[in-house]
Amino acid sequence: MALSAAEVNNLKTAPGVDGIIPAVLNRWSSRSFSSREVSTVDLARVFEAARWSASAYNEQPWRFVVGLRGTEIHQKLVDSLISFNKGWAAAAPVLILAFASTHFTHNGTENPYALYDLGAATATLTIQAAEEGMTTHTMAGFDQKFAREALGIPAEYVLGTIIALGYQGDPEALKEEQIYSLETSPRNRKPMKEMVFSAWDKAAGLSL
């Protein structure tokens, strides 16, 4: 029997650890979206959270183009995706192109932290969306050249990701078996000993 959206969410939530922000543990990259639209105020709130991210020289290099389902921008973003993503992401009520300016405003030099800071802002956005009960999927899988031309984005910006945002749908609506399987398998991450070190190659021995 196919799993429901609630069952999938339960499966995807990271193991609870006291004191960790619940939205950090609840956030996961879903592929099924319900038809429910995202209200303007809910949408504004996820950007407001991203707005307060840290950035080198407080440059705030991040920019977002928002495409609501049914608009030309939404369609252009769908058209930019690789076919594997196109299949499910077209149903998302909101698609967001995340990009960033590549040069500092204060002196015109190249900003080597443009993508780093964009990653920080979009992470904040997705955690805030989870806090509001929404679901997101950040995608690297799109044709950057196609998206740049379709939206007319000048060369002085670097493209990052396309983020699908909405409310979770039942996974059985996903047509392809492979996608259903991804949607209903547990999340996994490397153990902490492979990411936290006391010297560059020596595990710090931290654990919870």
Place this chain on the structure above:
Amino acid sequence: MALSAAEVNNLKTAPGVDGIIPAVLNRWSSRSFSSREVSTVDLARVFEAARWSASAYNEQPWRFVVGLRGTEIHQKLVDSLISFNKGWAAAAPVLILAFASTHFTHNGTENPYALYDLGAATATLTIQAAEEGMTTHTMAGFDQKFAREALGIPAEYVLGTIIALGYQGDPEALKEEQIYSLETSPRNRKPMKEMVFSAWDKAAGLSL
């Protein structure tokens, strides 16, 4: 009269918006640290939050070297900082070097999202730290070549930032007038109309 740590925190908190994760609004990049140490479990928790970040192909390219005050690694990280940062960051009980592998494990090709995903993981780390009542400051201002050599990090990793982590101290302990002024001035960000667009150069008209 000099401001207290509590007064500074109040000043630095972003304007409250109902429904936004408090730690997102409370997080800011402080320069004053109290002598209070960070416990191992509190430290593990911020990395646990980062561990659940999203990444391209779930590569999890992020790596962290942790230097506790009084250790050789902490000193090497202090020595890597530009002099402006060295002055205040040496007092932080924890310094963390955030770096990332530049190639995908699954096929050995270059990962263009290494820095983006590292930014996402460190943003999650800093928000979790704020949730726990800690304060952080993510710095781009350090000598990458010096840090790489001091820690012996191979070329297949890209360096990102050094993060100071601890508990807030009273700003009057900051010696230089310029730093005290930064510590006690309000945070500012661009308005939403300069970051959220309905076409690449047309403000989306979102607001809260």
